[in-house]
Amino acid sequence: MIEILQNVLIPFLDLKLLSLVALGTFSGIYIGAIPGLSVTMAVSILISFTFSWDVYPAISLMIGIYMGGVYGGSRTAILLNIPGAPSAIATALDGFPMAQRGEAGEAIGITTVMSFFGGLIGITVLALAAPSVSAFAIKFQPRDYMLLAVLGILLVGSLSGDSLVKGIFAGAMGLMIGSIGLDPLTMDQRFTFGSTAMMGGISFIAVMIGMFGVSEALIQLHSMKTPGVKQVINRIVPSFGTIRKYLPLSLQSSAIGVIIGALPGTGGDIAALMAYDHARRVTKDPEVPFGQGAREGLVAPETANNAAVGGAFIPMMTLGIPGDSVTAIMIGALFIHGLHPGPMLMVEQPHMFWFIVGCLMLANIFMLIFGLTGIKLFVKVVEMPRTVLIPLILLLSIVGAYAVNNSLTDVYWMLGFGVLGYFMRLYGFSLGPVILGVILSRLLDDNWRRAIISDQESLPRLLHGIVTSPLSLTLFLAVIVIFLSKTPLWSMLMRKKTS
Amino acid sequence: MQSNTPRRPGELGFNLFIIAASLFLLYHAYGIAGFDALSSAGAVPMVTTGLMTLCGVIILRQNLRKPGKTAETISRDILPLPVIVTIAAITAYAVLLKPLGFVPTSFLFLLGLIKLFSARSWGFSISAAAGSVALIYIIFRLVFSVLMPAGIVPEGEILAAIGHLFGAAK
Amino acid sequence: MIRKLLGATLALGLTTLPALAEYPEKEIQGIIQWGAGGSTDTVMRAVTPHAEKALGGSIVMQNVTGGVGAIALNQVVNGDADGYQILFGAENPLLYKVMGLGDKDYNDFTPINVLARGVPILVARPDAPFNTYPEMIAYINAHPRDVKFGSTGPGGLPSVVTAMINQKTPIDVTFVPYDGDGPALTALQGGAIDVMPAVLGAAIEGIKGGTMKTIALFDVEASEALPEAPTIVSTNPEFGALLPWGPFFGVFVKKGTPDDVVAKLTAAYGEGAKADDFKALMDGRGFKMMNISGAEAQAFLAKWQSTTAWLVQDAGLTKASPADFGIPKP
Structure with missing residues (x-):
C-alpha cells in the first residue's frame, strides 16, 4: 500500500516531472482547441522528441497533453461552434448557443469543472477496478459492437433538429462518407472512382472542419455587420449548488465514458455523443431547451469524454491493448523505452501502472487550474470584430485540414463539405447527424460484417446468438427501447398514461 | 409539420441535386459487390445510399407541399x-x-x-x-x-x- | 538604401550558400506509410533519431495513411528525387501491382536500408481445443467451417500465411476480417476468433501473459525472443521450401536520387540500425535484424516479391497475374 502511494506521488514530488505534466497539460489545451492539431499527432511527435529521455519524463509529458487535449476541444466548440476535436462535437450543440447569449464564461466554467470531475471518476475506476473492467470490455463480440453502433445511430433522433427525415438523410450521408476508400477488410474499392487519392478515404477531420468551421463562417457572413457578442463574466466557477444539481447526471455520464473509453475500438468521441443523448433522455425539463444552451448538454459530454481518458488506459495497462488512438501510440512509446506493455506489465512492473495513475491525477488537477484561469482573455475571441474573426477562422480551417495529412486534397474536401454544409443548413438540415454517421460508419459496417460472417451469413443464427448472450441481449433491448421511445407511438402511449 | 413555412429560394433545386447524387451513389454502391452476400463490402453502402435516396424523395414531397412564394431572393438570402x-x-x-x-x-x-x-x-x-x-x-x-x-x-x-x-x- | 540592403543580403546569401549546399541543407520529410502506434511507426521512430545523429540533419516524421500505404508511396514517388522526402514503408507495396492498388512499387525506389524482418506466428485462444499444428488441422477437418480464423484482407500477412497453409493442406474454416493484426488479436483474446496468423512482435506479450497460445512459429529456426515456441518445420517439414518469409520494414528514396545523397543516407541508417537500444527493441519485439542496403537489399526485395506474389496468385487472391508485370516465378 505504502509502495503504491509512493509511486502515485512520484510526479507530485519531483519538480521536473511536475513541471512536465503542467507543461503538457497547458499545451494540450491549446492543441485540443485548434482544429487540425490533434492529441494523436502531438503524442506521436513526442515519441521521437523524447526518445533519449527517461521513461518517466516522457510519459508525464504525454499524459499531460492527452488530458489537456481532450478538454481543450471544448474551447473552440463553445466560442466558435468549431469543435477542436471530435470528442467536443456534442459540446458545441449547447455551448455555442450559450456563448451567443453572452454566457461563454459560464459555459467554460461548467465545462472545466465537469471535465475535471469526469477525469477524476475515470482515473478512480482505472486505479481501483482496471482488471475487472478490462475483463468485461474484452468480452465484447462483433455483434455487441454492432449493436453499440446501432445504439449510437439512434442519436440521429436527438440531433436532427426540426426535421427527422432530414436528420436521417444526414446520418445516412455520414455513414456513406465514412465508407469511402479502400475497404480495409476486403481491399475492395468503395466510391473511389479509381483514384489513388480516394483510396485512403476522406479525412474525417477535413469533413468536420468543413461542416462546422467553414459552413459556420459562411453562415456568419450573412450577418457580418452585427458586432461581436459582448460577454458578461460574473461567475466562472459554478456554485456548489449547481455542481450538486448536476451530480447524478455527471456520474451517469462518467460511467458511460469509462466503459466506452475502455472498449478497444471506441473512444471519447462516441462516449461524448452517447452521454449527450443520455442527458436528453433523462432530463425531464431543462431550464433552457436542448440545442439552445442547456447546461445539461455541456455537463454530459464533457464528463464523459474526460472519463474516457481513464477508461482508455484500462485495457492498455492490463492487457497491452489500446483503448483509443492515443493509448495506441503510448504503447509504442513504452516499447521504445524498453518496457513491455501486455498482460505481464501489471505483474512485473506495477510501479509503472501507479506512476501513470499519479500522472493522470496531476494532469487532471492542472487541467482544472489552467482551465479556470485566463478565461477572460479567451472569451475576447468572441468579442473580436467578425470582419477579422471570420477570415482568421477560415485560414485556420484551411491550415488545420491541410495539417492532418499534409494534403491539399483534404483542403478541397474541406471546402466541398463546407459549401455542402452551408446549403444544408440554409435548407434546414442539421449537420450533427453527418458527423455522427462518419464517426460510427466503420464501427457499424465492420462489425456487422464480422458478426454475420461469424454466423455463417445466417440472420437467424445471428439473432440466436444475440438472445443467448446476456450482454448482447441487454444491448439489443436497449436499442429497441430507445428506438421505440423516439417514435410517435411511444409518446402517444406516455400521454395516455399521464392523462 | 413545417409545411406552412414557405420554400426558400433554390430549395427545390438543392433537393433535386441530393436525390440525383444519392441515386448516383446508390448505383455505385451496387457496383461494389452487387447482391453478393450479406457480408459483402457493398452491403452497408447500399443500405445507406438507398436510405439517402428514400429520404431525399420524402423531403421532396414535403417541399412540394410548401407554398412556393417567398420574399427571399437567392442573391440576398442564399448566396x-x-x-x-x-x-x-x-x-x-x-x-x-x-x-x-x-x-x-x-x-x-x-x-x-x-x-x-x-x-x-x-x-x-x-x-x-x-x-x-x-x-x-x-x-x-x-x-x-x-x-x-x-x-x-x-x-x-x-x-x-x-x-x-x-x-x-x- | 534598399539597393544597398539588397546587395548586402545577396552577398550574405552567396557567401553562406556554399557552406549550406551540402546535403542535408534543410529538414528532411519522412513519410511513414502506416498510422501512429503501429509497428512500422514504432520501428521508424525508434531508429530515426540515431540516423539523424549520424546524418547531422533533422528528419521530420509524419504518418500518411490509407490505401494500404499506397497514398504515402505515391506522395513520395510524385515528389522530387532530391533526398528530401524519405519513405518509411513495410512490405505491402510489393503486392500493389497484383492487387490492383497502383502501378508503382519499390522498383521505383532506391532502398536505403531494409532494417528488419518480422516472423509470422500462428496463435490461438488459450482454451482452443488444439495445441499443435497437426492437432489443429485434424480438428478443422473434423469440424469444417467451425474454426474462426482472423484475417486482414488479401495481401496482408495473415492472407499469405493462410495461402501457405492452403497450399499444403486445404482447410475449411470461416475467415473473420479485421483491419490489422492488433484488433484481430484483441478479438482473439475476447473469443471472437479462434486462430490468428500474426507477426510475432504483436503476439509476444500476449503469449507470455497467457492470453493466447502458440500453435506454430512460421520460420525455420526458433526465435530467441520466444525459444519455447515450436517451429512449423519441426512438425511439418514441407513448409521449409516457403520459409523463411516475413513482413519487413525498410527506408526508401525515390529512384534517381543523387548517388552521394543515397550514400549519406545509407551510411546514416546503417549506423542508426547498429545502435544498441534499437537492436534491443527489435529483439524484444521478436523482429530479426537485417540492416542490409544496396544490391543486397535489391536482391532481397526482388526475391520477396516473386515468392509472395506467386503464392497469393496461386491462392486466387490477386486481381492481376504477377506475370503481367514481369515478376518471375520462384
Whole structure:
C-alpha cells in the first residue's frame, strides 16, 4: 500500500516531472482547441522528441497533453461552434448557443469543472477496478459492437433538429462518407472512382472542419455587420449548488465514458455523443431547451469524454491493448523505452501502472487550474470584430485540414463539405447527424460484417446468438427501447398514461 | 409539420441535386459487390445510399407541399456576394498554395478578406493579416513541424541557416 | 538604401550558400506509410533519431495513411528525387501491382536500408481445443467451417500465411476480417476468433501473459525472443521450401536520387540500425535484424516479391497475374 502511494506521488514530488505534466497539460489545451492539431499527432511527435529521455519524463509529458487535449476541444466548440476535436462535437450543440447569449464564461466554467470531475471518476475506476473492467470490455463480440453502433445511430433522433427525415438523410450521408476508400477488410474499392487519392478515404477531420468551421463562417457572413457578442463574466466557477444539481447526471455520464473509453475500438468521441443523448433522455425539463444552451448538454459530454481518458488506459495497462488512438501510440512509446506493455506489465512492473495513475491525477488537477484561469482573455475571441474573426477562422480551417495529412486534397474536401454544409443548413438540415454517421460508419459496417460472417451469413443464427448472450441481449433491448421511445407511438402511449 | 413555412429560394433545386447524387451513389454502391452476400463490402453502402435516396424523395414531397412564394431572393438570402467571394478565395488559396507557398498565400488571403469585409485602413488590414500569419506559422510550422509548401520563399533553407548561426554561436 | 540592403543580403546569401549546399541543407520529410502506434511507426521512430545523429540533419516524421500505404508511396514517388522526402514503408507495396492498388512499387525506389524482418506466428485462444499444428488441422477437418480464423484482407500477412497453409493442406474454416493484426488479436483474446496468423512482435506479450497460445512459429529456426515456441518445420517439414518469409520494414528514396545523397543516407541508417537500444527493441519485439542496403537489399526485395506474389496468385487472391508485370516465378 505504502509502495503504491509512493509511486502515485512520484510526479507530485519531483519538480521536473511536475513541471512536465503542467507543461503538457497547458499545451494540450491549446492543441485540443485548434482544429487540425490533434492529441494523436502531438503524442506521436513526442515519441521521437523524447526518445533519449527517461521513461518517466516522457510519459508525464504525454499524459499531460492527452488530458489537456481532450478538454481543450471544448474551447473552440463553445466560442466558435468549431469543435477542436471530435470528442467536443456534442459540446458545441449547447455551448455555442450559450456563448451567443453572452454566457461563454459560464459555459467554460461548467465545462472545466465537469471535465475535471469526469477525469477524476475515470482515473478512480482505472486505479481501483482496471482488471475487472478490462475483463468485461474484452468480452465484447462483433455483434455487441454492432449493436453499440446501432445504439449510437439512434442519436440521429436527438440531433436532427426540426426535421427527422432530414436528420436521417444526414446520418445516412455520414455513414456513406465514412465508407469511402479502400475497404480495409476486403481491399475492395468503395466510391473511389479509381483514384489513388480516394483510396485512403476522406479525412474525417477535413469533413468536420468543413461542416462546422467553414459552413459556420459562411453562415456568419450573412450577418457580418452585427458586432461581436459582448460577454458578461460574473461567475466562472459554478456554485456548489449547481455542481450538486448536476451530480447524478455527471456520474451517469462518467460511467458511460469509462466503459466506452475502455472498449478497444471506441473512444471519447462516441462516449461524448452517447452521454449527450443520455442527458436528453433523462432530463425531464431543462431550464433552457436542448440545442439552445442547456447546461445539461455541456455537463454530459464533457464528463464523459474526460472519463474516457481513464477508461482508455484500462485495457492498455492490463492487457497491452489500446483503448483509443492515443493509448495506441503510448504503447509504442513504452516499447521504445524498453518496457513491455501486455498482460505481464501489471505483474512485473506495477510501479509503472501507479506512476501513470499519479500522472493522470496531476494532469487532471492542472487541467482544472489552467482551465479556470485566463478565461477572460479567451472569451475576447468572441468579442473580436467578425470582419477579422471570420477570415482568421477560415485560414485556420484551411491550415488545420491541410495539417492532418499534409494534403491539399483534404483542403478541397474541406471546402466541398463546407459549401455542402452551408446549403444544408440554409435548407434546414442539421449537420450533427453527418458527423455522427462518419464517426460510427466503420464501427457499424465492420462489425456487422464480422458478426454475420461469424454466423455463417445466417440472420437467424445471428439473432440466436444475440438472445443467448446476456450482454448482447441487454444491448439489443436497449436499442429497441430507445428506438421505440423516439417514435410517435411511444409518446402517444406516455400521454395516455399521464392523462 | 413545417409545411406552412414557405420554400426558400433554390430549395427545390438543392433537393433535386441530393436525390440525383444519392441515386448516383446508390448505383455505385451496387457496383461494389452487387447482391453478393450479406457480408459483402457493398452491403452497408447500399443500405445507406438507398436510405439517402428514400429520404431525399420524402423531403421532396414535403417541399412540394410548401407554398412556393417567398420574399427571399437567392442573391440576398442564399448566396450573397461575401459568400461567393469567400468560396472563391478559398479555392484560390488551394490553387496557389503549392506554387506560391504558405506564407505569401496566407497573407494575401487574409489581407484580401479583411480589407474587403471590414473596409478599415490598409495599415490595420496589413498588420492584422501579418500578425495572424506569423502566429499560425509559429504554431504549425515551428512548434508542430507541419511542413507547409514553401513555394517561392525558401523557408527551409532560411530556418536551417538560422539554426546554423545559433549552432555556430554555441 | 534598399539597393544597398539588397546587395548586402545577396552577398550574405552567396557567401553562406556554399557552406549550406551540402546535403542535408534543410529538414528532411519522412513519410511513414502506416498510422501512429503501429509497428512500422514504432520501428521508424525508434531508429530515426540515431540516423539523424549520424546524418547531422533533422528528419521530420509524419504518418500518411490509407490505401494500404499506397497514398504515402505515391506522395513520395510524385515528389522530387532530391533526398528530401524519405519513405518509411513495410512490405505491402510489393503486392500493389497484383492487387490492383497502383502501378508503382519499390522498383521505383532506391532502398536505403531494409532494417528488419518480422516472423509470422500462428496463435490461438488459450482454451482452443488444439495445441499443435497437426492437432489443429485434424480438428478443422473434423469440424469444417467451425474454426474462426482472423484475417486482414488479401495481401496482408495473415492472407499469405493462410495461402501457405492452403497450399499444403486445404482447410475449411470461416475467415473473420479485421483491419490489422492488433484488433484481430484483441478479438482473439475476447473469443471472437479462434486462430490468428500474426507477426510475432504483436503476439509476444500476449503469449507470455497467457492470453493466447502458440500453435506454430512460421520460420525455420526458433526465435530467441520466444525459444519455447515450436517451429512449423519441426512438425511439418514441407513448409521449409516457403520459409523463411516475413513482413519487413525498410527506408526508401525515390529512384534517381543523387548517388552521394543515397550514400549519406545509407551510411546514416546503417549506423542508426547498429545502435544498441534499437537492436534491443527489435529483439524484444521478436523482429530479426537485417540492416542490409544496396544490391543486397535489391536482391532481397526482388526475391520477396516473386515468392509472395506467386503464392497469393496461386491462392486466387490477386486481381492481376504477377506475370503481367514481369515478376518471375520462384
